[in-house]
Amino acid sequence: MWPFHRKKSTLRPDYDAHRGPEIPDQLGDTPPPVRDDAAKLMDNLRTAQNLLEDVSGVDIALVEDLITETKTFSKRLEAFVDELQPQANGLPIPLDVVSGSVEAAYDRLKNTVGQSPDIIIRRFLIGRHHPIPALLTFEDGLTDNQMIDQDTLYLLQRYQSTDDLAKDPKVAHQIIHDSVTSIGHATVEKQWSKILVDLMGGNTLLFIDGCPEVLVLDTVKYPARAISAPTTERAVKGPQEAFNEVILTQMNLIRRRMKGPALHFDTVNVGELSQTAVVIAHVEGVTNPELVMAVKRRLATVQIANLEYSHTLNRALSTHPNSLFPQVRSSERADLISRDIAQGKVAILVDNTPYALAVPATFMDFYQTTDDYTSGFWEAGLERMVRLIGLFVGLLLPPLYVAFSSVDPELLPTKLVITIAGSRVGIPFPPIFEVLIMWIIIEILREASIRLPKGLSTTLGTVGAIVVGTAVVKAAIVSDIMIVIITLTALGLFTSPVYEMATPWRILFWFVVAASYAFGIYGIILAMLVILAHLASLENFGVPYLSPFGPIRLRDLKDSWLRFPGASLNKRPAYLRTVHPTQRVPHSDLPMPNPQLYQTQQERFDDES
C-alpha cells in the first residue's frame, strides 16, 4: 500500500492546510526486502516524507502530484539506464543513440511517448522459422493503416529468409528496406531526437533486434481538407485552387504549375514543441541567392514554442515589424504564389496554414491579383485604377467632408455648401462625431458579419445597413450625406485584393480625420505627407516598399497601376535583382500572321471536286 495514497474526497472536514499534512508513518522501521534501485527510491521517499512532516502549508494534492511525477521520472530513468549498457568496447552508448535492443527501445518508447493513447507500439516477430524480435510504432490517426498492415507488418511476418537477418543484424534494416517492405519512402535514423519527431509527424518506426538503426517508413496519411476555391481572394477568370493546411499539398499545387527542376523546396522546422515544417520555395537560377539566404537566416532566428499560423512569421520576415503596413504578402492562391516564385520572390509555406507567404512584398503587390493577368491590359489597368480611386475615396472622403463642413467651407461651391448645410439642419453633433458614429456602426456590422454563419451574416449585413442607416437619419443623429460618404468609404477601403491591406488604412483613416478636423485641408495634406514619408521609409529585404515609384524604376512601371500588354513585360521586376532578369523573349515577327485560310479551303474544295 502506497503510504501517501489519499484522495481529496477523503480529506477530513477539520483538515487545516496551514497546519500542514499529517502523514502517518506506515513505512515502519523495517522496510520490506526489495530490489536495490527500488530500495534507494524508497529511502528517498522516506526522506522526503520526513521533510514534508516539517513543512507547513503544503497542499496534499501537490504532494500527490509530486509523487506521481517522481514515479514517472523514475521509470524513464530506468529505461535510460537499461539502454546505457556498455558496448563491446566497454564504452557506454550515448543516450540519444538507439542501442539496437528492441526491449530497451520498447521500454524507452513506453515510458516516454508511449503513455499517450495515440501512440501505438507493436512488438512482433520477423519471419516464422527463425523469428527475429522487432517493434513497430506509429501515431494512430496520422498514418495509413493499410500501409502498415499490408505493406509492412504482413510482409515482415511472412518473410522467409530471416537467416540473412540473423547473420548480420546490423544490416538488417538494409535488407528489409531493399527486399521486404513495399513502402515507397523509407529512411534510416539512429538518433532518438530525430526519430521521435518523425514518429509524431506520422512516420512509422521499425526497430529490429540487434540493429542499431531504425527504419523510418513514410506512412503519413491524415485527414485533410479538400482543395477548394479561394475565399479571401476570389478571381473571376483565374484558377480556382487554394492551398489547404497540408504542406505537401501546398508544394504539390506549386509543383504542378512549375515542373522545371529549378524549383527548390528547402525545409526547416520551426517551433520547439510544434516542430512545424516550414518550406522555403524558390527558383534556382532566378531568385537572388542572397534573398534566399536572408529568408533562411531570419527564419532561423524564430524561437517559438508553437508555430500555429504562417502569419506568426511575419514579424521575423519584416524589416519594420512595428509598421502598420504589411510587408509580407500572404495568399491562399496557388497560382499567385507560383507567379511570385517565378518572378524571383521567395515563398514560405507553413504546415497547417493555408496561407503561404511571399517576400519581398511592395506596396503595389497588395493591389495586384490574378484577374489582372487573366484579362486584357485595358481591363487590368481599369481595375487597378478603380482600386486606387477606391483607396483615395475610402481614405479621404470623410476627412474632406469634415474639413469642408467645419473648417474650410469657403472652398466649396455655394450650391454644394447649401446642400451640405441643409442636410445637417437639426443634427446636434459636429461632423467629426457623425463620422465617428457611422464608422462605429460600420465596424460593428462588419465584425458581426464576419463572425456569424454565412447565410445569417448576409442577411444581418443587409438588414442592419438599411435599418440602421435609415433610422439614424430619421433620428437626426447623422445627415443623409454622411450615409453616402460612409458607405463609399467602407467599400473603398476594401478594394484592395488583399484583406490585410485594408487594416492600416482603417487605422490611418482616423489619423487623417483628426488632422482634417484640426487643420482642415491643410491637415489632410500634412497627414498624407506623413503617411507617404512613412511608406517611402519602409523597405524589406533591401527592397523599397514603394517600388517602382520610389525610387522610380521605369521598367517596373509597366506593371504597376497600369498594366502594359504582356509582350512588353519581358523582364522580371528590377527591384528583385534576380540573377536571370529575362522572363520572356520578345518575338517581333509572328509566324504566319495571316494564314491563307481561304486559299487552303479552295484548294481542298478543288481536290474534292
Added chain:
Amino acid sequence: MMKVDVVGRVFVALGLLVVLTGCWDNRPINSRDMVLAMGLAPDHHPGAFSTVFQAPTPSAVSAGSSGSSSGGSSKKDTFDVVGSGPDLSETFNEAQAQVSKDLYLGQMQLIVLSTRLQPMYFKRAFDGLGRIATLAKTPFVIASPTPLIKLLHHTSPQDRFPSLYFSTLFSCHTCQTDAFGVRLWQVLVRLATPGVDIFLPVATPLKDGYLVDSVALYRHFQYVTTLTPRQSMAFGILDAISHKGSIFLPHYNASLRAIAGSSALTTHLRHGQVDATFTIKLTSTLEGIGSVTETAAQIAGMSDRASATIAASCLNLLQVTQKDDVDPLGVGRTLSWQNPRAFDHFRHWHQEYPHVHMRVHVSVTINKMGDVK
C-alpha cells in the same frame, strides 16, 4: 533616454500645432449664417454708410438640400441684416449683433454697390473687404442704381437667391452677350493699378429676373456714368469680352450675330503724343438676310460695312470715355507695360488720357452662313 527626449519633443510639437492652429472655434456650416450677398449703400446718417448682409433662412437651406422649393410658400428664402457705420467693421459688428449665429462671409457670392455710394465709403469698404481673411476674393461685384434692399429682395424664378442668380450668370462667360462679370479681386487689382479704371456691370430688376446689359464706369472710386446698352456692346468688343453681340446692316437687310473675337491694344509715344490703337478681329454668323443665297461680293460688302460700323461705334465710345476722363480699357496700363518710362513721365494719367489719339481697326469675318443652306 534619447528616445524619450525625441518622443517628448514630437508630442510637444504636435500639442503646440494643435493648440496654435486656431481651428478650435470652427463651427459646422449649419451653425453659421452664410452671407451670400452684401450690399453697400449710402446711409441717411452723416459720416456713415449701410451694409446689407443677406443670408438664406434655415428653411430655405433645408429645402435646397432636399431639392424642394419653398417658392410657393409664404416663407422668405433669405433674411437681411443691415448695419451702418463709418467703416466696414462697424457695420459688420452692428449686423452681427442682430443675429444668433456667426455671420460667415466665406461663401459670399455677390457684392452690390449702390451707384450713389460716396467714393470715401467705397474706398473704406473695399479696404476692409481686402483684409477679411474668411472672404475669398471671388464674389462678383455689380453696381445698381436701384435701392439695394429692393434689388436683393427681388426674386427670380431661375434661382432662389439673387446671389446664385448672378454667380450663375457671370460664371459662364460664353453664355452672356458680353461677359461683364467682375470679381472682387479684379476690382482690387484695378484699383491698385495705375492707368486703368474699374467698370462694373449694372443690374436692374425686371419682372422675372434682372437686366444686365450695361456697365457703370468709375474713375478710381468715383462713379462717373452708366453706358447705354449699345455703348456697352462696343465696350465689350473693345475689351474682347463680347460673345453674342449682334449688328443690323440696313443696306443689306441682314444681321450679323455671335460677334466675338480678339482685341489687341498697342500704344505708341510720338512727339509726346500717345497713340492708342485697338486692332479688333471679329467673327460672326450671318442671319436674317433676305436672299436665299449670297455672293462672295455680298459677303465682303457686309464684312466691310460691319467693320466700319463697329469701328465707328467703338471710336465713339472711346471718345465718351475720354470726355469723362475714365480709362476702363486700360490704355494707361498698356502704355506702362509697353513704354514704362513714358508712362512714368505723366504725373497724372487722367489729365493725359483725354489727349490720347485713339485708332480702331476692325475686321469682321463672316464665317458661318447660318442654317439656310
